[in-house]
Amino acid sequence: MDQVLLTVPDAVYEKAKLKVERSRWAAVKFQKLDRATVTRIVNAVAHAAHAKAQFYADWAVRETGMGVVDHKRQKNEACSRGLVEMYGAEDFVAPRIDAARKIVELPRPAGVIFALIPVTNPVATVYFKTLMALMTRNAIILSPHPGAKAVCADAAAMMAEAAKAAGAPDGVIQVIEEPTIPLIEKLISDERVDLVIATGGPAVVKAAYTSGNPAFGVGPGNAPVLVDDTADLRLAAKRIVASKSFDNSILCTNESTLLAYQTVADALLAAMKSEGAHICTPDEVAKLRKLLFTSQGFNTAMIGKDAAVIAREAGFNAAGAKILVTPVDLVQPEEKLVREKLCPVLAFARVANIDQAIACARSMMRTAGRGHSAAIHSRKETNIMAFAAALPALRVAVNTGCSLGSSGFETHLGPSMTIGTGFSGGSSLSENLTPHHLVQYARIAYNKEAAETFGDFNGVDPLNLPRAQNVALTSVAHNADLDELRRELRKIILEELSAVRAA
Amino acid sequence: MFDYGHFRFESKEDLFDKSIRFWNPDKTKFWQKAGIDLVIDRREGYCLFDMDGRRLIDLHLNGGTYNLGHRHPELIETLKGALDYFDMGNHWFPSVARAALSEALIRVTPGMKYVVFGAGGAEAVDIAIKSARYATKRRKIVSIIKGYHGHGGLSVATGDDRFSKIFLADMPETFIQVPFNDIGAMEQALKSGDIAALIMETIPATYGFPMPKDGYLQACKALCEKYGAMYIADEVQTGMMRCGQLWGWQTYNIQPDIMVTAKGLSGGIYPISACLVNERAGDWLNEDGAAHISTAGGAELGCVVAHKVIEMLHRPETIASVHAVAEFFREAMAEMIQRHGDIFSGVRQRGVVLGLEFNHPEGAVYVSRALYEHGVWAIFSSLDKRVLQWKPGALLSHAMCQEIMDRFDAAMPRARELIAAAGK
Ligand SMILES: Cc1ncc(COP(=O)(O)O)c(C=O)c1O
Numbered sequence: 001m002d003q004v005l006l007t008v009p010d011a012v013y014e015k016a017k018l019k020v021e022r023s024r025w026a027a028v029k030f031q032k033l034d035r036a037t038v039t040r041i042v043n044a045v046a047h048a049a050h051a052k053a054q055f056y057a058d059w060a061v062r063e064t065g066m067g068v069v070d071h072k073r074q075k076n077e078a079c080s081r082g083l084v085e086m087y088g089a090e091d092f093v094a095p096r097i098d099a100a101r102k103i104v105e106l107p108r109p110a111g112v113i114f115a116l117i118p119v120t121n122p123v124a125t126v127y128f129k130t131l132m133a134l135m136t137r138n139a140i141i142l143s144p145h146p147g148a149k150a151v152c153a154d155a156a157a158m159m160a161e162a163a164k165a166a167g168a169p170d171g172v173i174q175v176i177e178e179p180t181i182p183l184i185e186k187l188i189s190d191e192r193v194d195l196v197i198a199t200g201g202p203a204v205v206k207a208a209y210t211s212g213n214p215a216f217g218v219g220p221g222n223a224p225v226l227v228d229d230t231a232d233l234r235l236a237a238k239r240i241v242a243s244k245s246f247d248n249s250i251l252c253t254n255e256s257t258l259l260a261y262q263t264v265a266d267a268l269l270a271a272m273k274s275e276g277a278h279i280c281t282p283d284e285v286a287k288l289r290k291l292l293f294t295s296q297g298f299n300t301a302m303i304g305k306d307a308a309v310i311a312r313e314a315g316f317n318a319a320g321a322k323i324l325v326t327p328v329d330l331v332q333p334e335e336k337l338v339r340e341k342l343c344p345v346l347a348f349a350r351v352a353n354i355d356q357a358i359a360c361a362r363s364m365m366r367t368a369g370r371g372h373s374a375a376i377h378s379r380k381e382t383n384i385m386a387f388a389a390a391l392p393a394l395r396v397a398v399n400t401g402c403s404l405g406s407s408g409f410e411t412h413l414g415p416s417m418t419i420g421t422g423f424s425g426g427s428s429l430s431e432n433l434t435p436h437h438l439v440q441y442a443r444i445a446y447n448k449e450a451a452e453t454f455g456d457f458n459g460v461d462p463l464n465l466p467r468a469q470n471v472a473l474t475s476v477a478h479n480a481d482l483d484e485l486r487r488e489l490r491k492i493i494l495e496e497l498s499a500v501r502a503a
Numbered sequence: 504m505f506d507y508g509h510f511r512f513e514s515k516e517d518l519f520d521k522s523i524r525f526w527n528p529d530k531t532k533f534w535q536k537a538g539i540d541l542v543i544d545r546r547e548g549y550c551l552f553d554m555d556g557r558r559l560i561d562l563h564l565n566g567g568t569y570n571l572g573h574r575h576p577e578l579i580e581t582l583k584g585a586l587d588y589f590d591m592g593n594h595w596f597p598s599v600a601r602a603a604l605s606e607a608l609i610r611v612t613p614g615m616k617y618v619v620f621g622a623g624g625a626e627a628v629d630i631a632i633k634s635a636r637y638a639t640k641r642r643k644i645v646s647i648i649k650g651y652h653g654h655g656g657l658s659v660a661t662g663d664d665r666f667s668k669i670f671l672a673d674m675p676e677t678f679i680q681v682p683f684n685d686i687g688a689m690e691q692a693l694k695s696g697d698i699a700a701l702i703m704e705t706i707p708a709t710y711g712f713p714m715p716k717d718g719y720l721q722a723c724k725a726l727c728e729k730y731g732a733m734y735i736a737d738e739v740q741t742g743m744m745r746c747g748q749l750w751g752w753q754t755y756n757i758q759p760d761i762m763v764t765a766k767g768l769s770g771g772i773y774p775i776s777a778c779l780v781n782e783r784a785g786d787w788l789n790e791d792g793a794a795h796i797s798t799a800g801g802a803e804l805g806c807v808v809a810h811k812v813i814e815m816l817h818r819p820e821t822i823a824s825v826h827a828v829a830e831f832f833r834e835a836m837a838e839m840i841q842r843h844g845d846i847f848s849g850v851r852q853r854g855v856v857l858g859l860e861f862n863h864p865e866g867a868v869y870v871s872r873a874l875y876e877h878g879v880w881a882i883f884s885s886l887d888k889r890v891l892q893w894k895p896g897a898l899l900s901h902a903m904c905q906e907i908m909d910r911f912d913a914a915m916p917r918a919r920e921l922i923a924a925a926g927k
Contacts, residue, residue, distance in 0.1 A: 006807070007584035009577045011814075018820035018898075025827040025901050170823050192900075467841070 012178055013186060019141055020112065020192045022171035026139040027111040027194075029169035033137065034463055035093040037167055042084060042134050044166035045159050049080035049127050052158060056123040059151045064119050066304025071247035075124040078409055079417065083131050086415060092136045092439050095462060102446035102454040106462060107439050109137045111194035114187060116208065118200040120250045120304065120342060121417055122148035125199055126155045128417040130173055134163065136439040141193075143176045143184055145200060153177050188213060197433070199418045205426065216433060218418055219425035221252035222340040222369025223402045224361035226387060227260045227268055228354070228378045235399070236377035237271030240346075243375075243401020245276070245322040249344045250304040253373045253397075253406035253419060257331065257338045257347040257364055259357050265350045269325070277346075278307065278321035285326045285337070287314040288345060293336040307344045331360035338364040354383050358390040365392055371425020373397065373406035394422045394430050408432045505554065515554045518542055538872050541880070546573035549896045549903060551880060560907055562881040564894045566708060570743045570767035571815060572896055578770040578808055578815075585807040592803035594796060600806035607813050608779060611749055614758045617785040619778045620801025624739040624765030625653025627776035628702070630795055631761045632657045634784040635700035635733040637794075638760075645692045645701045645732070647683040649886045651709035652702060652737050652763075661702055663886060683707060684715060686722045693730040700733040700761070701726075705751035708740040711867075711890030712851050712858035715755070724757045733760040733784060739776075740856070743767035744816045744825050744897055747854040754853065760784050770812045775805030816897075825897045828904060829854045832895060835908045843915045846870075846922055857893035858884065863922050867891035873918035877910045 033041075057072035096105040115129040126142055133140040144152030156175035163172055176183070184204075188196045188211040198208035198217040205217035227236050244255050260268050269279055280288065291314040292299050302310055311318035318324060323344040328335050337347040351357040361374065374393035378384055388396040395413060397405030408415040413432050420429030429437065446454050505512045512518045519542075522531040534541065541559070545552040549572050551559045564570060571578065585600075592598050605618040619634070621627040632644055646652065646661035653659070659667050660678040667673035679698075681688040693701065701723060706712050727734045736759035741751030743764070748754050750762065761784045765776035780788075787794055815821060829852070836850045836859065847870075849860035861867055867883035867890050874881055884890040895904070 006588050007580075009580040009584070009811075011577075014577045014815075015818055015820065018818060018824070021898070021900055022820050022823050022827075025824070028901050170827070171820075 012180075013183055016176055016183060016187055017190070019171075019174045019176070020187065020190050023112045023139040023141050023174060024192055026169045026171035027109070027137075030137045030139060030172055031109055032463060033093075033167075033169075035091060038093055038134070038137055039088070041163050041166040041168045042088070042131060045134060045162045046080045046084045046131055048162035049131075049155070049159060050077055052155070053077045053080065056151060056155050059154070060123050060148065063151050064122065064148050064304070066120060067247040067250045068245075068306075072124065075121065075247065075417075076127060078415060079124045079127040080131065082409075082415060083128065083135075087135055087435055090135075090435070092435060095457065095460075096441070097457050099454055102448070102452075104444040104457050105441035106444070107136075108442050109439050110214075111138060112192060113138050113140045113438065114190075114193045114196045114213075115140055115142050116184070116188075116196070116198045116200050116204055117142055117144040117148065117152055119145035119147040120252075121199075121247075122152050123155050125417040126152050126159075129197060130156070130159050132433065132435045132438055134168070134172070135435040138195075138438055139169075139172045139174075141174045141176065141187075143179050143187070146179055149177065149179060185211075188215075195438070197418060209426070216418065216420070216427065216429045216437065218252075218427050218429065218433075219371055219421035220340055220368050221254070221372040221419070222256045222338075222365055222367075223253060223373040223375060223393070223406065224257050224259055224364060224391070225255040225375040225402055226351075226357045226361065226377070226383075227258065227264060228357075228376070228380060228383050229261045229263050230379040230383070231264070231377035231399075232379075233264055233268050233271050237268055237277075238275050239377070239399070239401045241272055241275040241277050241322055243403040243405070244346050245307070245344050246401065246403045248304040248306060249323075249403070250342050251403045251407055252340075252342070254342070254403045255346055255375060255401075256340055256369070257328075257349065257360075258325070259331070259349055259351050259360055261357075262350045262352055269348075272325065276320070276322035277325050278311070278318040278323070279325045279348075280316075280327070282327075284311075284314070284316050284324075285328070287316060288324065288326055289337055290314070292341060292343070292345065293339070298339070298341065303342045305343055310343060310345065332363050333367040340368050354386050358387060361387070361391050369393075369425075371421030371423070371427060371430070372419060373402055375400070375402035375405060392424050394420065394425070395432075515540070515542055518554065537868065539875055541875070548572045548574075549899055557878070559875070559878055559880040560903065560910070561896075562879060562894055562907065563892065564896060565771070566766050567740050567743060567745055567894060568766040568769065569771045570745060570897050571770060571812065572898055573771060575770060575815075575898075578772055578811060581811040582770075582772055582804060582808050585804050589803040589807065591799060592801075594798055594800060595793075598803055598806075600803035600810070601801050604777075604801075604806040604810045604813075607810055608777060611813065611817070612762070612779055613753075614760075614781055615762070615779040616782040617780050617788050619780065619785075619788070619795060620806075621765070621776040621778065621797055622774050622799040622802070622805075623653070624737075624763065624776050625655035625658045626797060626800065627739075627763045627765055627778040628652045628658035628661070628735075628737065629655040630778040631702065631735045631763050631780075632661075632700065633795060634761055634778065634780050634787065635735060637787045638784045639699045639731065639733060641697050641699035641732075643677050643679060643695075643698045645679045645681060645689070645698055647703065647707065647710075648680045649683065649710040650680070650702070650704055650707055650737075651886070652704070653739075683710065683713060684719055686719060686726075689723055690726055693726050693732055696730055698730065698732040700735050702735040702737060704737045704739070705741040705746070705755065706853060706856055708856075708892065709884060709886050711860075711884030711887040712853075712856055712892065713887075714851050714853065720752070720755045720757050724759070727760075735759060736762040738762050739765045740894075741853075743812070744821065745855050745894075747825060747829065749816060751853070751856075768809045768812060769805060770808045773802070773805040773808045774799070775802065775809050776800075777809075821897060824899070825855055827901070828895050828897065828899050831901070831904045832857060832893070835904075835911075836893075839908070839911060839915075842912070843919075846915070846919055851890075855895045855897060857895070859891040859893050861889055861891065861918075861922075863925070864889060865925065866918075866922060869921035869925060870914075870918045873914040873921055874911065876917060877914035879907060879910050879914070 053076035160173040196215040208215040208217040375397040404410040414434035416432035418433035422430035848862040851858040
């Protein structure tokens with residue numbers, strides 16, 4: 001009775017393929033909209049998303065069991081209205097005229113973006129990628145991690161509705177409701193997809209880059225943070241604890257390992273303790289190492305869990321702690337605790353000077369975190385420069401938490417849920433993903449010779465060019481010769497007309 | 504050499520020769536004379552490939568048979584899956600495939616009670632006429648001049664006498680024809696009070712898709728009620744979402760008593776047709792269910808495919824696609840009239856059903872040929888040769904729509920030349 005008697009097609013895949021074509025139609029229509037309409041759509045969607053920031057923060061934590069509701073709300077707000085405040089004034093629609101170089105640049109949106117959404121920051125990433133796409137007149141298909149599919153589907157539907165009500169073309173925002181790995185692998189290699197943006201585990205990123213389609217994939221983080229002897233220790237302690245506990249370390253920019261100058265280490269630990277850090281005993285460190293790293297790698301059940309919960313699971317008490325600090329002797333990849341930990345557990349080691357700090361940081365990043373993030377708390381430019389120059393990180397946040405600093409919310413880097421890890425980190429993207437990455441430009445380039453003067457393109461709107469002449473003529477004559485004559489005459493008249501119009 | 508395993512042909516000429524000798528001399532020669540030397544070989548999506556390898560984009564779709572495209576992979580897989588288990592079946596017995604498809608059709612079609620299956624459109628039209636006669640106990644059928652309902656024993660009599668007289672199958676006393684869009688003439692015909700049914704294509708296809716005037720179909724339906732006749736909607740070309748809703752009549756807000764669907768219901772891969780009847784028209788199924796019999800009618804393989812077709816048509820993405828394609832051609836054709844108004848004079852459109860009007864009595868014949876030379880296959884209306892039938896597929900991609908229009912635009916100078924050469 002339970003066995004299916006006929007072999008049937010994979011209807012889920014077939015439906016998903018239809019979504020891709022719907023997205024293509026949407027992309028074409030979207031590219032015909034002017035800036036005012038695009039702005040109206042972006043604002044409406046950002047507004048609707050912002051209003052639901054709390055609602056989806058609750059839901060995301062409930063569905064994924066990861067993170068902190070209040071922090072998720074903050075991220076959702078930053079990834080809705082926050083993005084509009086950041087980029088709202090920028091024009092991704094009008095041609096850019098560069099009179100000095102005699103070049104006009106016409107925006108060419110990617111078209112159809114296929115966006116993979118991680119389980120760690122589901123709604124914030126849905127908000128972020130969708131708004132980036134809308135700002136640049138791209139259609140987007142969101143493909144959530146199965147662990148967050150319900151909340152993502154609902155958020156996507158909410159945004160799609162707001163977009164439609166504001167005049168966006170049908171199908172501009174779509175979501176894969178039932179994502180599976182084989183389905184996603186097939187879809188990202190669909191030739192009708194213009195760009196894949198992969199945020200997620202290394203497997204997902206690799207799949208995106210082997211899809212044959214243009215892709216932005218970003219590698220995993222594993223950020224070292226250095227506190228030297230010029231840092232304001234009280235502020236550094238406060239910022240590190242806040243950053244490490246932010247959404248229970250679920251941002252890939254979170255601090256993995258704290259390196260402190262020997263001379264300030266004790267004072268720093270004391271200050272961190274008063275900020276709510278629990279400094280683990282060697283026994284507790286061993287218990288945590290065992291809990292967090294299984295033979296399969298990081299224990300995913302612990303991702304984004306509260307510090308106290310993790311301690312309890314490990315077998316000790318840290319009630320009320322915001323983060324757990326695990327002192328280690330060795331900062332080398334074989335010490336598991338200096339690997340990436342998407343949970344509020346921070347490895348800690350003492351260093352003698354900047355050279356040793358660099359050696360440690362480079363060592364821990366050798367297996368994971370290349371091209372990603374690092375942080376330093378210091379007032380000494382040469383230390384900051386040495387750290388940045390020597391590390392394989394592509395961003396070094398200074399005197400701020402790494403979670404929100406490297407991701408651009410507390411610095412002037414682009415606020416982003418997709419952190420480019422560059423060539424060394426297996427990515428074609430080196431910056432924080434911003435709308436600028438989702439639009440390319442076609443260029444009109446004039447002859448350099450001074451005698452060839454540049455045209456006046458002010459007010460020449462590619463969306464609103466003069467229409468072709470209406471050749472409303474009488475019906476065709478019987479006589480072919482006469483017809484030839486007429487055609488010749490018509491051609492002359494049309495040429496005259498267009499010459500007059502161009503003048 | 505064209506070796507198909509089971510049979511082989513030396514060349515395309517060899518095929519033409521054998522077609523003339525063994526199959527249909529007139530049809531074969533007709534196309535040759537028209538400059539259309541097409542022998543459809545491979546087919547895929549919305550493209551046909553001639554034996555010589557030339558690719559053509561199909562805007563004829565054999566009247567909507569390939570609404571979802573040629574050999575849609577999902578339908579092929581469906582049929583292959585069904586072939587591992589079923590065959591045509593036995594029409595005498597209840598069957599899971601027929602019951603499931605009947606239920607699916609009734610669920611999506613307001614006002615209908617039972618489904619009677621056939622193998623082709625004409626058979627389903629014959630069933631419709633028989634059902635109306637059973638219910639009304641009247642014999643006469645009204646249809647429109649230049650309507651087309653197929654070539655069955657009854658259906659052929661509803662159409663142009665070119666097709667009935669040759670076989671002595673015209674029956675002008677029982678099959679009355681009135682002009683389209685003339686409500687006065689319609690009342691005149693129905694008011695005799697002995698009419699069993701009016702049969703209407705929702706938009707007459709072979710006539711070139713002239714649009715029913717506002718309120719015309721509703722008035723026809725009201726007259727049927729007034730004079731006790733049944734209204735049969737022939738949805739063979741207008742159904743399957745092609746007008747923007749599943750059935751064309753739904754877009755005109757009328758409720759037929761009987762409706763007929765075929766062509767696209769088969770997905771183009773396994774013949775099937777259906778006549779849907781309301782309670783009154785279907786009552787013969789309670790009295791004598793074997794009154795209509797068809798060995799191939801409602802073959803189970805066709806039922807499985809049609810069931811899939813109905814599901815596919817109801818996906819939100821399919822509906823969105825129909826609207827997008829319709830909107831695209833509405834805008835694109837308006838622009839073409841601007842550019843080629845000297846020969847291209849008008850467009851009739853509902854959804855993805857279009858008729859393009861050219862201002863020469865045989866304009867569409869020449870345009871069809873010019874398009875053929877430019878890689879697009881669209882057929883003129885055989886009953887009004889000013890009009891080109893333009894039947895884009897429900898699932899056409901934007902890229903292909905754009906390609907079609909670029910080819911159309913490029914073909915217009917050639918069309919102009921052919922029309923000029925033909926004179927009037
Ligand atoms: C409107 C209409 N009704 C009925 C038919 C007959 O269908 P078939 O050829 O399958 O018998 C056709 C075929 O072209 C048609 O267009």
